Amino acid sequence: MDFITFPLIAIMSIFGLGLYTGYDSVVFDPISAPKWAQEQGYSPRVLTRQLTDEIRAVRMGAGSRLRSIDLGNEDKDESLAEIGEYFEIQVLVNAARKYVGVVKMTISGELYDIDDDHVMLRIRITDRAGKVRANQFTGTRAEVPALLRQAGFETVKAVDPYIAALYVRSTEQKGGSTDFAKTLEMIEYCFAAMPATEQPLIYNLWGRTLFLQKKYEEAINIFGRAIEIDPTLSLPYLNIGQSLNRLERPIEALDMLAVAARIEPNAVLIREERATSYEALGRRDDAITELSIATEMSPDSANLHARLGRLLMAAGRTDEASSALRHALRLAPTDRSISGDLEKAMKPRQT
Missing domain, CATH: 1.25.40.10 (Tetratricopeptide repeat domain)
Structure with a gap:
């Protein structure tokens, strides 16, 4: 294992934002949010973490004895997005993507306003070949948790049907x-x-x-x-x-x-x-x-x-x-x- 691969996997294991499907890693980029959402507690860190929680709920509900989507240390509350803001871990992630190819999929997205009452949550899943699959979920501002649940299931469906x-x-x-x-x-x-x-x-x-x-x-x-x-x-x-x-x-x-x-x-x-x-x-x-x-x-x-x-x-x-x-x-x-x-x-x- 070379010096780029090891820090990436170690960091994802420690901070709980790496997924493992049995073959390759899946990492998250921060999910951006408008100012009002951040003021109500939906910071990029929180949105990213809640999405991983929804993915974990699907994984646990599946109850598979053969394989799982492993989100690393589930007791940790830090997200790769937030840790990356302070320790520049994202540089390591990008290096691994570009030079090592250990990352199977990257999940990113944004929450943005459609109008004064409605929002759209867009989630993008990018595979190793650069192919992008996007899902969009629309609802009211009060329905953000429901949108994250939908996004969690669709993400699992893309990562491991x-x-x-x-x-x-x-x-x-x-x-x-x-x-x-x-x-x-x-x-x-x-x-x-x-x-x-x-x-x-x-x-x-x-x-x-x-x-x-x-x-x-x-x-x-x-x-x-x-x-x-x-x-x-x-x-x-x-x-x-x-x-x-x-x-x-x-x-x-x-x-x-x-x-x-x-x-x-x-x-x-x-x-x-x-x-x-x-x-x-x-x-x-x-x-x-x-x-x-x-x-x-x-x-x-x-x-x-x-x-x-x-x-x-x-x-x-x-x-x-x-x-x-x-x-x-x-x-x-x-x-x-x-x-x-x-x-x-x-x-x-x-x-």
Whole structure:
């Protein structure tokens, strides 16, 4: 790493205004604002920071286990825009853009007046090749926070459509959607906007959406298309295994989960799903073994310890069940179902 690249990445990491998509960096230039906005607290620093907060909200809402947009140190309140005004960090950023090429995208913009009551927030996203994509959001002066929310989502959509699609699906799922219409629109957008090498992720997202609709056979077909493109990705095998378990085909599920485990042997979800298959087959001891390993891999999961405890209780191993359920209750002390099961597990010892 040369002397120009290192300061840029270090500075963005420290001050929280660098994004990382898994490949390259994204940096922010100050978002300019008219005088009245600055007098009301919307300085370039605040606007830039609030935009990154909205991006963070989308990222967190997406809940992706595969990738994220990392905004660095989230406890810091400084922005690259403000720090740059005092320490000339922007010079380093520009040098890196020009000579090193480590910056994938630059986000800049301005808030300006349309008339006495209305404003426009313009956000520009410039990629490494110099191509500029601009989005404009119009509203009243009082609607600046809403404009920043819109801008945050559209920025994520440009930087990583996959994360944006996950966020849309999460939002629809929480809203009780049954058709996931907006998610399917985003999936179509992902196929058009993302490189062909990332199509397995899109197919997996599509399959999981069908899974949530309980369309398990259709989901299996879509997961299969992901495997055809990239047989080294474990998630489609896991998801096919889950779908087969829902279809009460545990033997076939175990076959798929075995492939997933060979690719990713330390994945807790695979162990947990194998336990589901073994339970369906009446192989309780094998299910207990899988869950025991899963709790070692994820010792802070109350759900895993509770599930293990319930299975041990069903097997008549009350001492071990009590131990597992006590562990679960320490992790989730307000969970009444766990405390109730613990009481049941301890009853034979009290009589």
